Amino acid sequence: MRVILILFSLIIFQVYAQNEVVFNPTGGNYPGLKQVVVHIPKGFEVYVSRDGTLPTKQSEKVSGILNIKGDEALYFAIFKEGQQPYYTSNTYITSRKQTLPFFSIITDPNHLFDKQNGIYEMGCCADKDAPFKGANFWKDIEKPIHVEFIDQNKKAFSQAAGIKIFGGYSVSMPQKSFAIYARKKYGDNRFRYPLFPQLPFQKYKNFILRNAGGDMKGAHIRDVFATQVSKKSGLSFQEYRPVAVYINGKYWGIYNLREKINEHFIHAHHGIPKDDVGIIRPPKKVQDGPPKILKNYHDLMKFLETRKSLNQDDIQQIQNVIDIDDYLIYSTLQIILGNSDAAGNIRLYNDFKKNTPFKTVLFDLDMGMNIFDEEKHLENSLQLFTADKNTDIQYPTEYTLLLRKLLSNNQIQIRFINYYMDALNTYFNPQSAHKELHKLTHEMMNEIPFHLKRWDISQLRYDRSIQRLQKFIKHRPSIAFKHLKSYFNLHNTFEVKYEASEGGQVKVNSLLLDQNFKGDYFKSIPIQVEALPADNFEFVGWKNSTDHTQIKQIRVQKNEILISPIFKPKEAPNYAHKLIIREVYIANKNEKNTSWIEIYNRSKDTINLNNWKVKNKNNINIYTFSSNANILPHSSIVLVENKQYFYQKYDKNITVFGDIPFGFNVNNRAFKLFDYQEYKIQSLSLQNLPKPTNEQYSFHNIHHEVNVNHPQFWIEKEPTPGLTDISVIKANKEEKENERSQLISNTFLFYGIISALIIIILFFIILANYMEK
Incomplete structure (x- = not known):
C-alpha cells in the first residue's frame, strides 16, 4: 500500500514539478509523519543537514524518500550544474499537534550555544550574579540563521536572516528573547508576509520574538495584556501574536511575536519618512536620528528644574518638545498599571527634520500588575510617579520631574484627572479587562503545558501568577480611583451616559466613542465633549438641548448627564458622482515619493477645484487646490507625490497637481477627495485593491464605477496616466x-x-x- 502511495506522489511530481525540487509535504505540523517524498529533477542534487549546520556535498544526500526522525528542522542545499547552491528548509513537527503558529530557527549550534562564543551563553567574562553583565547575551552580536514561519500549517516564508539576543534584564532568563533581521547580505531584505493579520502591512524588516520579559516564569502575558487593553488610548504600541519557537528542531516554548520599535515601525504606523524618524531612550540614548534630538529633551528638563509652577508660555515651550496630551495619557496608564520599571523603558519618537513634539510608545509594561506581589495593587503609584527627591531608584527624581511640573498647572491637572478617569472607565474597567485576559490566555491554553514543561515551571506557579493578575484587574481600578481622589482632594462624581448616534461619533476627553458608554467623572472637574460627524454628515445639535456648540466644556452638578449628538446627511452637490478614481500607481519598493492617483471627469461639464482638498486616512496630511485648478469634460488630472519624478517618466502634457504630502502605499492606506464645502467626493482604501503581483504596478478602474472600494473593479496593468480614451x-x-x-x-x-x-x-x-x- 505504501509503495502505491509513493508511486502516486511521484506521478503528481512528474506532472507539476519538472524543473524544480519539490517536497511532499512541505514543512509543517504532521503528527506521526515518518517519510517525506522529494522530487529531484534531472541535473539536480540535494543534500540535507539535520543539526543546523550549513549543508554541503559532504552532508547526507537525498534521493527520493527522506525518513523523518521525530521533530526535525531539515536544512537543504540544492545544487544544479553551473549554478550556485540554493538553500531552503523544511521543519516537520511530528511528535504532537502544534496549537500555535510556529517559527523554526535553524543555525549552526555554535552560533548560539558555543560555551565561549555562543550568543546564548555566559562566555568568559560574565558577572556571577544576575543579570550576569558581561555575558555574551548582553553583547550586540548578530549571527546568521535560516528562519521558517509556519502559519495555519502552511509555510509563510523560509529565508536566511540574522539573529540577536534582545532585551534588558530579561536576557538573564533561561528562555531569551530574539530580534530577527532581514538583510540584503543574507538574501531578501524583507520578510514578505503579514505577520500580524490585524495590521495592513505585508512585509517587515525585522521583528521580535519576546520571552514575556519579567513575566517569563509567570503568566507569560502581562506586557501583552497591558498593551492590548490600552490599544484604544491612541498611544503607539507593539502589536502582538502568540507563537511557538523551535531551535534546530527542539521546542523552545511560547513567545510573544511583537513589532520592533525602530524607524520602520514609526514609518509604517505614522507615515514619518524613515530617514526623518527620531527615537530617544531618555536619559542617555539616541536610538535613531542625530544627537541633538536628545539635547532638546535635556534642555527641556533643565528648564523645568528652574520652574516652581508653569504659566501658559511655559506650557507652550513644553509642547514644542513633548506632546503634552500624549504624555499625560501615557503617564496615567503607567501609574494605574503600577509599572515599577517605567523609568527604564521610555521610548519617545518624532519627525526630527520637522522638529515635531515627541510622542510616546508603550514598551515593556510587565513589571506591574501584581507580577510578584499579590498586594501590589494597593500601592499608591500616583505618589511614587510624582514624588520629589525620591530615594527609590525605580522612581528617580529626574524621571518624575516632567509629570510633577506639568501637574503644577491647574489646566494640566484637569486634563490629567480626566484622562485618568477615561482609563478607569474603559481600558481598566474590570469587566472588559477580564474579557481581554480570558481571550489572551485562551489562545495559549493548549500550548501552556508544553511551555511549562520545557522551562521547568510548575503549573502551580503559573496558576498563581494568573490569579495575581486577576486580582489586580478586579481591585486596582477602585484603589487607583481612591489615590486620584485623595491626591487632588476631589469629592463627588457624576455619571456620563452616551447614546451612539448614526452619522458620527463623540469624543469625551481622550475617548473616541462609537458605541454606548457609561463612566464616572468628578463634579468639580469640567469634561470636554466634542461631536464628530462622519464624512458627508453635519452636526446639528444635542438631544434635549438648545446648545449647538460642537466642542464644549461641561461642568456638571447633577448626578448624571446624557450626551447624544444629532447628525444629518449633507446635501450632495450635482458633481458628486461625476468624478471617479481611474488609476492608482503604487510606488516601487526602491522608489520614494513616486506614487500617484488619477481622477477622471466623466461628465460634459468643467469642474472647478478651487479650495478642494486631498486628505489621507487620518485627515492629517492635506493638499489644497488653487483657484485656477480645473478638470475638463471627459478628461483627467493626476495627483502626484513628486512632480519632478512624474515628468521624468511620463508625458509633460498631462495635467498634474502636487506635490501631495503623502503617498499611496501600505503605510498611507487611504485617499479622500473633498470639495470646498468639505463634502467627500471620492475615497479609496488601498486594502480594497487586489493583491499586487509585481513590485511596480498600477491599478485601473475597469468598470468606471464611482464606488471603487472593491477588488473586482480593478485590474493590474502597466501605468497609463492621462489616458482618457x-x-x-x-x-x-x-x-x-x-x-x-x-x-x-x-x-x-x-x-x-x-x-x-x-x-x-x-x-x-x-x-x-x-x-x-
Missing part, C-alpha cells in the same frame, strides 16, 4: 473578462486531471486490497 478602458475590461474565461477553462482542465489521477489511485488501492486478500 474610453475604448481603451473598455478593451481592458474585455481583456479582463477573457482572462477570467481562460482561468475558468484552465481550472476545469486542472480538476479534470486531478479527478483522473484520483480514479487511478483508487483503482490501485482496490487492486492492492484484492491482492492482499
